Amino acid sequence: xxxxxxxxxxxxxxxxxxxxxxxxxxxxxxxxxxxxxxxxxxxxxxxxxxxxxxxxxxxxxxxxxxxxxxxxxxxxxxxxxxxxxxxxxxxxxxxxxxxxxxxxxxxxxxxxxxxxxxxxxxxxxxxxxxxxxxxxxxxxxxxxxxxxxxxxxxxxxxxxxxxxxxxxxxxxxxxxxxxxxxxxxxxxxxxxxxxxxxxxxxxxxxxxxxxxxxxxxxxxxxxxxxxxxxxxxxxxxxxxxxxxxxxxxxxxxxxxxxxxxxxxxxxxxxxxxxxxxxxxxxxxxxxxxxxxxxxxxxxxxxxxxxxxxxxxxxxxxxxxxxxxxxxxxxxxxxxxxxxxxxxxxxxxxxxxxxxxxxxxxxxxxxxxxxxxxxxxxxxxxxxxxxxxxxxxxxxxxxxxxxxxxxxxxxxxxxxxxxxxxxxxxxxxxxxxxxxxxxxxxxxxxxxxxxxxxxxxxxxxxxxxxxxxxxxxxxxxxxxxxxxxxxxxxxxxxxxxxxxxxxxxxxxxxxxxxxxxxxxxxxxxxxxxxxxxxxxxx
Numbered sequence: 001x002x003x004x005x006x007x008x009x010x011x012x013x014x015x016x017x018x019x020x021x022x023x024x025x026x027x028x029x030x031x032x033x034x035x036x037x038x039x040x041x042x043x044x045x046x047x048x049x050x051x052x053x054x055x056x057x058x059x060x061x062x063x064x065x066x067x068x069x070x071x072x073x074x075x076x077x078x079x080x081x082x083x084x085x086x087x088x089x090x091x092x093x094x095x096x097x098x099x100x101x102x103x104x105x106x107x108x109x110x111x112x113x114x115x116x117x118x119x120x121x122x123x124x125x126x127x128x129x130x131x132x133x134x135x136x137x138x139x140x141x142x143x144x145x146x147x148x149x150x151x152x153x154x155x156x157x158x159x160x161x162x163x164x165x166x167x168x169x170x171x172x173x174x175x176x177x178x179x180x181x182x183x184x185x186x187x188x189x190x191x192x193x194x195x196x197x198x199x200x201x202x203x204x205x206x207x208x209x210x211x212x213x214x215x216x217x218x219x220x221x222x223x224x225x226x227x228x229x230x231x232x233x234x235x236x237x238x239x240x241x242x243x244x245x246x247x248x249x250x251x252x253x254x255x256x257x258x259x260x261x262x263x264x265x266x267x268x269x270x271x272x273x274x275x276x277x278x279x280x281x282x283x284x285x286x287x288x289x290x291x292x293x294x295x296x297x298x299x300x301x302x303x304x305x306x307x308x309x310x311x312x313x314x315x316x317x318x319x320x321x322x323x324x325x326x327x328x329x330x331x332x333x334x335x336x337x338x339x340x341x342x343x344x345x346x347x348x349x350x351x352x353x354x355x356x357x358x359x360x361x362x363x364x365x366x367x368x369x370x371x372x373x374x375x376x377x378x379x380x381x382x383x384x385x386x387x388x389x390x391x392x393x394x395x396x397x398x399x400x401x402x403x404x405x406x407x408x409x410x411x412x413x414x415x416x417x418x419x420x421x422x423x424x425x426x427x428x429x430x431x432x433x434x435x436x437x438x439x440x441x442x443x444x445x446x447x448x449x450x451x452x453x454x455x456x457x458x459x460x461x462x463x464x465x466x467x468x469x470x471x472x473x474x475x476x477x478x479x480x481x482x483x484x485x486x487x488x489x490x491x492x493x494x495x496x497x498x499x500x501x502x503x504x505x506x507x508x509x510x511x512x513x514x515x516x517x518x519x520x521x522x523x524x525x526x527x528x529x530x531x532x533x534x535x536x537x
Contacts, residue, residue: 019063184222392528
């Protein structure tokens, strides 16, 4: 008999990562599959859920084979991934339309009727937003880039898809349906909908008045069960496709925000992690319910009823380095040096030169501060600490001395400056200083980027072991917690820090440049809105 193992899935915007994980959190094998994304000029951002499921199964088979895992020793299936995206699913359990991603803004004008008005603050009409804030701690976004906007878009502009839709699911719940045949959600997976009572001690359930305010059809909402529940056993036909025994428990999926808490090892109240993945965020478990609507920071249902999780999101983190490599350094345009491309047409393989490691080595040759070159990472607008889907990225202070090394390093620094902007608001939200930060995600693989973060934040930054796959480890350990085999208090011993980066003695250059960076959005906001006015409706 072989060792027991967990099949862990992290389905991000770039595609599924699937791992075979030991019961102690050791990743025995990992497989990754890219998926395509469509970005339209009208604000569309979609993916194909059939491609999701096809690529996930391929990755799972590869991971299982790579670990030489005993088919009869599958202990559990654990799922995490992106959230605030919507999958329309028919009565037969099959998708009936494209995935509407968390960045799809086509319902911007439609959601104004729900949450906006002539008198508003950052797009929120006070009389419309207050019921949401009081009960849930958050509210639908004025950009339309969330499940409220997606539902309105389906109803108003994609009526044929909506007519075939029996239930609208979050990505982790859609994958749970494929594994078990059960369409169910939890307060944690439904955080982007703002339809559950998130006050401490509140009963489980949707709030009828908020469902009505968002114009959601109650019949198209998934069954709601407690976070940490077992969704059901692995279906025999899926097990056969994967080459494993059927019947293993499939634990309800959780957003990557929640898996990152477990995977960071920073699980005690107020202990903070930063994720540098496609997007970026700060997170922690806290003993209170609070909302900062101006900076788009709120507490949301957590891993347990007593401790909500702080939620915020910066639209582009590691995606900026992907964009630089795949659209500027080596784009698929046929010119010398062309690569494979990601951007609006799909995801690039990581092997072709120049690799991300090549770019990071190049960035090390550039001076800190890049001779005053500043990069603004708002490639897809911004969400936290300011809600503005019209803001755009760019470089400032280019000169004839600017070379490719400085361009790359300035992107790393610009993303870190943007994180510092959010970190300032985050500390005020906690009402206490944050003495150190755990870092995880694909961007955290780079020692250079970790050091830049330490210097810009002015805090020690602890890099978790194997940071790219921290959420896979986290969701695997979470499955054991749900099965009653482990406690959160036991997690830190299983999640070591690989290295600690302390602020450099001379961080004055970064402090001065960050002070200038903080002024840029206010100065350029009007310009962005004038240039992009036709896309703002």
